[in-house]
Amino acid sequence: MPSNDIAPAINETQPSFNLDDYKIIVEGSTSILTPKSEADVFYNPVQQFNRDLSVTCIKAWANLYLNPKQEGKEDIEEPELKKIKIEEKEYIKKFTILEALSATGLRAIRYSKEIPNISKIVANDLLPAAVDTIKRNIEYNKASTNVIPNLANCNAVMYTKEFDCIDLDPYGTVAPFIDAAIQSIKNGGLLLVTCTDLQVLAGQTYPEKCFALYGGSNLMGHDATHESALRLVLGLIKTTAAKYGKYVEPLLSLSIDFYVRVFVRVHNKPIKVKDNMSEQMIGYMCHDCDSIVNQYLGKREERTSKKGKPYIKYGLSKAPTSSTECKVCKSGVQHLVGPMYGGAIHNKDFIKEVLRINKEEHEDNIYKTRKRIEGMLTLAYNELPDTPFYFSPSKLSSILKISVPSLKYIVAGLGSLGYECSLSHAQPSVLKTNADWNTIWYVMKEYVRMKEPNYKVEKLNENATGYRIMTNEDIKLNDSTKSISFEPNDMSYKIEKLRKLKMVRYQENPTRNWGPKAKPN
Numbered sequence: 414m415p416s417n418d419i420a421p422a423i424n425e426t427q428p429s430f431n432l433d434d435y436k437i438i439v440e441g442s443t444s445i446l447t448p449k450s451e452a453d454v455f456y457n458p459v460q461q462f463n464r465d466l467s468v469t470c471i472k473a474w475a476n477l478y479l480n481p482k483q484e485g486k487e488d489i490e491e492p493e494l495k496k497i498k499i500e501e502k503e504y505i506k507k508f509t510i511l512e513a514l515s516a517t518g519l520r521a522i523r524y525s526k527e528i529p530n531i532s533k534i535v536a537n538d539l540l541p542a543a544v545d546t547i548k549r550n551i552e553y554n555k556a557s558t559n560v561i562p563n564l565a566n567c568n569a570v571m572y573t574k575e576f577d578c579i580d581l582d583p584y585g586t587v588a589p590f591i592d593a594a595i596q597s598i599k600n601g602g603l604l605l606v607t608c609t610d611l612q613v614l615a616g617q618t619y620p621e622k623c624f625a626l627y628g629g630s631n632l633m634g635h636d637a638t639h640e641s642a643l644r645l646v647l648g649l650i651k652t653t654a655a656k657y658g659k660y661v662e663p664l665l666s667l668s669i670d671f672y673v674r675v676f677v678r679v680h681n682k683p684i685k686v687k688d689n690m691s692e693q694m695i696g697y698m699c700h701d702c703d704s705i706v707n708q709y710l711g712k713r714e715e716r717t718s719k720k721g722k723p724y725i726k727y728g729l730s731k732a733p734t735s736s737t738e739c740k741v742c743k744s745g746v747q748h749l750v751g752p753m754y755g756g757a758i759h760n761k762d763f764i765k766e767v768l769r770i771n772k773e774e775h776e777d778n779i780y781k782t783r784k785r786i787e788g789m790l791t792l793a794y795n796e797l798p799d800t801p802f803y804f805s806p807s808k809l810s811s812i813l814k815i816s817v818p819s820l821k822y823i824v825a826g827l828g829s830l831g832y833e834c835s836l837s838h839a840q841p842s843v844l845k846t847n848a849d850w851n852t853i854w855y856v857m858k859e860y861v862r863m864k865e866p867n868y869k870v871e872k873l874n875e876n877a878t879g880y881r882i883m884t885n886e887d888i889k890l891n892d893s894t895k896s897i898s899f900e901p902n903d904m905s906y907k908i909e910k911l912r913k914l915k916m917v918r919y920q921e922n923p924t925r926n927w928g929p930k931a932k933p934n
């Protein structure tokens with residue numbers, strides 16, 4: 414069982430550097446020194462968004478769950494602190510952070526300067542050169558009161574010590590660190606996870622590697638592959654935690670530039686672990702038309718006993734949810750994707766608090782990526798919560814060989830049939846919807862019929878996917894009382910309003926050769 418105490422692994426020493434030997438990089442509240450000769454430890458300026466966002470998220474987590482303003486809100490259970498509460502009534506809970514893979518110490522030092530109520534933060538790295546840099550930067554920033562440099566394999570630290578908050582920001586995949594992190598994190602604690610291996614998590618080349626690391630395969634070649642990357646990472650964290658009776662609650666899950674970043678809360682709640690089976694899913698993804706049919710791996714039913722007591726019945730799910738032939742385009746090739754997490758990937762209350770802090774407490778001169786945080790999180794806040802994946806009208810139009818309709822028409826069409834739509838933070842010009850793929854394609858076909866009077870299906874090759882879809886009479890509505898319209902409606906107004914907000918919603922390439930940085934020699 415990991416213990417609570419965190420001992421400095423090294424002794425404080427006298428200042429041991431000559432400032433002339435270093436160049437100074439300023440980010441947020443913090444200046445870091447990197448050797449003028451050549452930086453041999455890791456600093457990636459493009460990751461400022463990751464660090465600005467993480468500061469804001471840790472503050473939001475502490476406000477909501479650790480030191481909540483209103484009475485009665487859930488908080489971290491810690492017997493010692495509870496005792497103080499009874500005696501003194503009022504106190505502020507302090508918390509510990511582990512930056513497990515710290516490189517320069519920049520992130521840890523920023524946390525210590527920008528986030529209140531941290532009792533200790535351990536800035537850990539495996540490389541002696543990195544830890545020397547961390548020490549130098551702690552000293553230069555006068556952060557030695559609560560930032561402790563530590564030289565160790567982070568798994569060894571996590572298997573032996575407990576923390577309220579753990580940040581994992583590795584090169585590439587986080588997979589080797591999840592088990593230890595889950596064991597180290599305290600009840601109700603916050604786990605922050607980066608994965609930069611999107612070639613594996615969202616690419617088309619390494620399904621076997623993706624399966625080995627994350628226990629599932631991604632939506633190879635599909636527009637929504639970045640959301641499947643998030644769901645694979647969440648699936649890994651959830652199944653790892655389940656073994657230890659811990660339940661993982663996603664707070665915010667973002668696909669950003671060249672990486673994914675998820676913020677989850679980990680609870681010691683074996684009863685909630687029972688939901689894991691019915692939260693995990695596989696999908697049948699059509700090779701030709703992008704349609705996906707989801708299949709949850711377990712059944713969870715809320716029932717009432719004869720005595721009127723509610724209870725939950727868990728069971729096996731009915732399978733398969735799809736036949737070997739795609740119902741939309743009749744292709745015989747359907748790929749199995751997943752298993753991955755199929756539930757909600759964000760918590761709206763959490764995003765609201767992050768947005769509030771970002772707006773009210775942070776300034777542009779320190780938080781250079783503040784505007785982008787506002788844009789991306791506003792999109793995440795407005796995403797449909799429980800509907801995996803999204804589709805791209807542009808991709809579907811290319812299959813039908815039509816010019817791309819304005820998003821508002823497709824949204825209006827789905828809205829007129831009673832379905833909901835939203836945008837996605839993960840990609841511009843895509844739509845999430847609670848309609849199934851049969852209905853999505855029905856809307857596309859109706860759009861062609863009503864808005865493209867000169868369209869001639871005969872011009873398509875008879876073997877083409879578009880031809881098979883346009884001539885498939887089975888693509889129709891289940892409910893014959895409904896009729897479709899592309900006139901503006903509540904749903905299309907809502908989406909258009911969001912699209913017209915003047916916000917930085919998607920990143921443009923900020924520098925030449927941007928992306929994950931290679932390991933230093």
Ligand SMILES: C[S@@+](CC[C@H](N)C(=O)[O-])C[C@H]1O[C@@H](n2cnc3c(N)ncnc32)[C@H](O)[C@@H]1O
Nearest residue numbers: 455514515516520538539540566567582583584
């Ligand atoms: C991507 S960098 C971290 C960047 C840093 N978090 C930031 O925000 O600037 C990854 C770091 O992890 C360290 N590392 C790799 N494997 C490790 C392990 N098992 N334990 C501790 N540190 C490790 C590397 O030496 C490297 O400095």
Ligand SMILES: [Zn+2]
Nearest residue numbers: 699702739742
């Ligand atoms: Zn198909």
